[in-house]
Amino acid sequence: MAIDFKNFNINNAYSLEGQTAIVTGGSTGLGLAITRCLISAGAKVIVLSFETPEQAAEALAEFGEQAVFYQFDITNTDHTQEMVDKIIADHGQISILINNAGNHCKKYIWDMSVEDYVKVLNVHLVGAFALTKALVPHMKTFNYGNIVFMASMTSYIGQPQVSGYSTAKAGYLGLIHTLTAECAEFGIRVNAIAPGWIDTPMFHKATDHDSTRLSKIMGRIPAKRVGDPMDVGMCAAFLCSEAARYITGACIPVDGGALIGF
Template sequence: MSEEMKNMFSLKGERAVITGGATGLGFAMAKCMAAAGAEVVLLARDAEKLQKACEELGGSASCYACDVTDTDRAQEIAGQIIRERGDVTILCNNAGNHCKKPIEEMSVKDFTDVLDVHVVGAYALTRAFVPHMRKNQKGSIVFTASMTSFIGMPYVMGYAAAKSAYLGMVRSLAAEVSADGVRVNAVAPGWIDTPMFHKAVDNDPPRRQKILGRTPMNRFGDPEDIGWAVVYLCSPAAKFVNGVALPVDGGALIGF
């Protein structure tokens, strides 16, 4: 492979902030980005899990305990990271939660709790980092969307509303900031082998088989499948990719 090709997919010299970075998809993103040369900064609520994740990553990885729903702290944490670590060129809005209930049982608080993490929290942190990226004329922002951004699934109205909101947020923000060197995209995972996925299907073998049957590749995704897709979206290879959501689902969307 030529040096030019390697450089097109390299994140050397980049600094990436990843919310929900201690576990699951966020940690996979961190591992892949670090392998591609980026310095990664993990944000999550659980300080113990954060520390463990940082130790596993090694190198220049750092972590900051942060609840994205504490929107008043978004500006503070962004400023602290920039002061202590340096310029931030990548932001991955990956923190999330989930509530699966019929509408009769899903309270308004259940619904808004999901929106607070995904939509309001992501907005507040993005708002905190965007001026810095625009000033430097460089940045890549990636939101973790979902298949539910495109198709209907029962019992997850809050989650579906939040993930669908990301599509509009991505398009609107891309239209606003891309002239200043900041690209905005989303990755839309399918069924990925994470603790959240196992929680949903391990006690329901028929559902697991049904999901597998709707995935043309006949397997569930690995967290790193999402991590490498995010590396691509943040790399020079994707320098003209802007305002879109990239499904990474093994073809599941065409199986519905």
């Protein structure tokens, strides 16, 4: 559809007013920043997490009725469709899905069991696939939807001790390409974000007592600083808005230039 330049207001292009999103892992870390940005843009956010309702309530209190929590383990794929159907029955049209839930297993491959590896894949790839599969037919009925996967630097570069994580994150790239080819004609856009090193508790856990690792990371980032979680949240809100209406099948690095850093 052509843009009506006479009546164009760029603020409207970035608005998510009236839309409802599902964000997995949306009450902590990067997920909480995504929740905050989507709500700021006007959306209502359904947060899915294995956290207890009490834990989530504290994190989401600032958003009032704009954030609704459902306790759910996305690896419980036998019940994914049931959960999605309940959310749709409770809240109506769901036009945004952010696949953000994840876990880590920091081990070298010679120390990692097959069970460790499969557990990581089940959260990142299998759980996200099941949730996406459950929602796409719903989005098709409205000829509209936006799906975003949370990729990683490890989608592109080698890092030690994260073979399961890197497999899953690289797998997202193939998945968004295939889903784009399948879903674009139905008005459903599928993209990914690849965060670099972001100022989160996980980052501090990995670097606060490892000056060598921190120095190596900072030496790779042309921007000479780590990112803020809101940098990722704002990118997610953009990708789900009409301002990005012709962007699909893309993975956007939010990394201060780390992927091309020397």
